[in-house]
Amino acid sequence: MHELVQTILNSEEKTALRHLIKTLSALDQRYFLRNEILHVFAEYCQNSEKPGYFFHSSSVGKLIHYTHEMIVEGEITWFILRPRIGSQEVWRLGANMTSFEQMTPEALLDARDHLVNRSQSQILKIDFSPYYHGYPRINDPRNIGQGLGFLNRHLCGQVLTDPEYWLEVLFDVFHRHSYDGIPLLINGRIDSGKQLAKQLKQALNFLNERPQGEPYEKFRFDLQELGFEPGWGNTASRVRETLELLNRLIDTAEPAILETFVSRVPTVFRVVLVSIHGWVSQEGVLGRPETTGQVIYVLEQARHLENKLQEEIKLAGLDVLGIQPQVIILTRLIPNCEGTLCNLRLEKVEGTQNAWILRVPFAGSNPNVTQNWISRYEIWPYLERFALDAETELLAQFRGSPDLIIGNYSDGNLVAFLLARRLKVTQCNIAHSLEKPKHLFSNLYWHDLEDKYHFSAQYTADLIGMNGADFIITSTYQEIVGTPDTRGQYESYKCFTMPQLYHVVDGIDLFSPKFNMIPPGVNEHIFFPSNQKQDRDITVSRTVEDLLFTREDPQILGHLENQSKRPIFAVGAMTAIDNLAGLAECFGKSQELQQSCNLIIVADKLHPHQATNSKETEEIERLHNIINEYNLHGHIRWVGMQIPIAELGEAYRIIADFQGIFVHFARFEAFGRTILEAMSSGLPTFATQFGGSLEIIENGEDGFLLNPTDLEGTAKTILSFIDQCNAYLEHWYKISELVIQRVRNKYNWQSHTKQLLLLAKIYSFWKFVNQEVSEAKAGYVETLFYLLYKPRAEKILEQHMQR
Structure with a gap:
């Protein structure tokens, strides 16, 4: 340079x-x-x-x-x-x-402080770089987010370097493995790595003489005599295959063998999903508008995790011991629950055998606040006590300790760290969307924003959660390190200042193998193509079509003069980020779009008095003003209500019946749940080029990327597609089929949960063999909690006590 x-x-x-x-x-x-x-x-x-x-x-x-x-x-x-x-x-x-x-980074941080007139000679410096020195590190930026594959290769290389040492490590791991005191995998007849290798060959000789389909119960005690307990398989062929993989791993360690072997070994039975502020329930409510995506995510993840765990337990032959998986969504109990079930301690997750929502209240002496819903900006004073109370509840509910704790969002990840630290279990961090990159310069001007947003507590919690985690899941590459032109969400925590509070010299190692990209799936029972007529409820379909096109209601604005026009469909919240008003302005400025299409918007609100903050009020008023300014009456429908998720799925299909399109015009999108829902329903999809949609859509192939700041260019892109559909009747169906296949192949919960459990097993093993390094970093993270986070949370509590 x-x-x-x-x-x-x-x-x-x-x-x-x-x-x-x-x-x-x-x-x-x-x-x-x-x-x-x-x-x-x-x-x-x-x-x-x-x-x-x-x-x-x-x-x-x-x-x-x-x-x-x-x-x-x-x-x-x-x-x-x-x-x-x-x-x-x-x-x-x-x-x-x-x-x-x-x-140096320190000099830059000093310059930034000076820029806002808040510089000082002495300030606390946060630097995590020494605590990542003991870890292997990815070199090629293209491989960031592929931590599992990298770690597998690294581990295999270590095994080949010192096979005797790693054989003893494997023995130690197997020897410690149990479920509620019941030994799994091996017993006391095997007392060393060398003996494990010896007995392994005897077991294989024994299994080679058994019929392939013979149930495990019939030869269980023979294997126990050789030192092998349940957990290797449910049939003779399954047990033999798993032991052969172990034998090959000992002789010639290869990444593919390691991954296949680890995926078969049952080490995860009890899982906690922490999602605190999201208003988690099922009947009549799926979160608040700002947290709907989060709640849908954790509910779907819980269902599919339980299914996958049941499958693994059965294939491992552990059903002979009566072992059943348990999944708990840990959230807060809200006494003033506004007619929902959020005041119930325990609620079963629909469609599962043993997955539950466990609600723990915010205890303390401030009921005026804690008995109500608390936004993500105000929740910080109550999380430490919540984690302590939740620990007691979880141990009682599980009748044991969990094997994996998964945090969601800043608050959930902080609690996940506190729980995992105390219970000594593996922690996974999922942020979905980090707050800091959404608010430009918010760290520089945190003093001015503190009373409203409390960013000092939140950004500190983010540093604690992401560095305390054993592994991190993201939906896309750009969440971690962005694109060549933009920084990633995690990258924004690499080096920043909170003037007069602290300097983050190195906040996260972006090249750490702890990062893994595992996108979520879509509920295929709700979001499926319109041509699956047998799965559609005709009553629901008529109700939703009436809602979208004709019903008169105080929460619906506009009528459509010509309902046969191709509909442009948009779903979102009334926020500047979701930019529904920007889409209406694009539509209003294009006479060609108005001649060819109707615009149908489903949002959470319609009237300014329904807004919960000034920014929301501004956006609602902006959309009303645009409709009037461009005289869109007769061309637009604005449904201002949160509709049930089953009806939303049908809404996508009805738009597809009219050969419409879906437009996601957000200024930024961390991932894009509604994008996947629309594509899974068969709608040709146009989405913002800023954020995760870059990785969902192959521009011009199975979807289209838009620049929400370029209204004229957006209109041209949409009109070009419509012209092609009008000229070639099969074009719409071609793109529709491509988007359906894209989601089915890449964004499905079966693949997500399979990878998630594999990560949990590999990183638990890695944590075990790197206990000293892991403990040193965890100790540093814990210091930040007590030194920085707690004092900031206590200041917020002081404000709450005055209410």
Whole structure:
């Protein structure tokens, strides 16, 4: 990078760099982001009539494209460069462009503090880098998020390096493995790794003489004489295959063999899914509008986890011991539950045998707050006590300790860490959508936002949750490290400042193998194609069609003059991020779209008085104003109510009956649950290019990506598809079938839960063999909890006590 800048400073391109800095300096700000920098540089190239290559390929052009942020501080200019995904460099250009030197992250954080006039000479520094030194590390950014495969290769390499040591480790793991005191896999007749290898060969010789389909019960006691307890399989062939895999693993360790073997070994029986603030219930409510996706996710995950665990237990032959899996969704009990079941301690998850919602109240002396629903911004003072109370409830409900604890969102991941730390079990972190990257500069100006959002507690909780976890699940690659042009959600925690509170010098190792991409699935019983006529309820279908097209209701705005037009369908919340008003504006500005289509929006609210905050009020009023400004009456329907999930599934199918399309016009989307629902229902889908939809949709192949800031370009993209459908009657059906197959092949819960359990087993083993390193990091994380998190939470509690 230094050579690149020296080339610029020693050439005529120095003029372009000087002009860029001068232009930025003249603006009424000192901190500039990538888009602003590129815009100013593009204007310079155009006004100076530079040749086409200059913008991208000149030395100064390359520097500008590497630059993601700039700080102009008097005669000093800071460049925050991102030369490759997951990496950052900080450079400072001196006065009169005479020096260019690389700076430390600490120097950048000091500069940011100075920028907002909150600098101080001494501040707490958080640096996790020493605690990742004992871990293997991914080198190629393209492999970030593929931790399981990397760790398997690493473990196999270790086995080949020192096979005798790893044989003893395997013996130790098997020897310790039990269920409620009942030994599994091996017994006391095997007392070392060497003896395990010896007895393994005898067991294989014995099994080779048994009929393949012979049930395990018939030769169970023969295997016990050889030292092998239940858990290897339910038939002679299954047990033989599993033991052969172990034998091959001992002789020649290969990643595929390790993965197959581990997937067969039953080590997970009891699972906790922590989802606290989401208003978790089933009858008549699926979370609040802001948490619907979270609740749907954990309920579906619980159902499919139980199914997968039952399958594994049966195949392992453990049903002879009467072992049954248990899955608990841990959430909070809400006394003032507004007519829902959220005040019940225990609720069975529909469609399961032994999966439950366990609700634990927020105990304490502040019932005016704790007996009601509490938003994710206010929940922090009650989580430590909740974790302690939940531990007691879980142990009683399970009659033992869980094997895996999975956190959801910032609050759930903090509680998952506290529980896993006390119970000494494996912890998984799932964030779905981290709050920090949604609020630009929120860490810099946290003082000003603290009373409303309490970001100091939340961002500290995020650091604790993600670093305390044994493994992290994301739905997409970009959640971790973004794209070449944008930072990832986890990447935003790598290096940042909370002025006058702390500096995060290194907040997370993005190249750690703890990151794994496992996208969720879709409920195929609710979201299925419209041509599956036998599965559709005609009564529900008529009700939903009436709701979308004709019903008059105080919560519905608009009528459609021509209902035969192709419908554009959108579902979302009334937030600026979901950008439903932006879609209406795009529709309003295009006469061609209005001539060809109707716009049907299903949102959670219709009237400003229903809003729960000022931002929501603004967005509702904005949509009303757009409808009036562009005179969309007769072309738009706005259904302002949260409809049951079964009816939502039918809504997608009815839009498909009319050969409509689904548009997700969000300014940013962490993943895109509604995108998957629409595609699974067979709707050609148009989605924002910002976020996880980049990885769901193959643009132009099985869907279309949109820039929500480009209204004219969006209209052209949609109209081009509609023109093709009008010209070729089969085109709509072709795209419909492609989106259905895309979801079925890649986004299904069976694959998700299979991978999740495999991760739990591998990372539990990895944690066992790296106890010293794991304990050191966990101790550091725990220190942050007591040193930083608790004081911030106590300040929030003081505010609550005054209510």
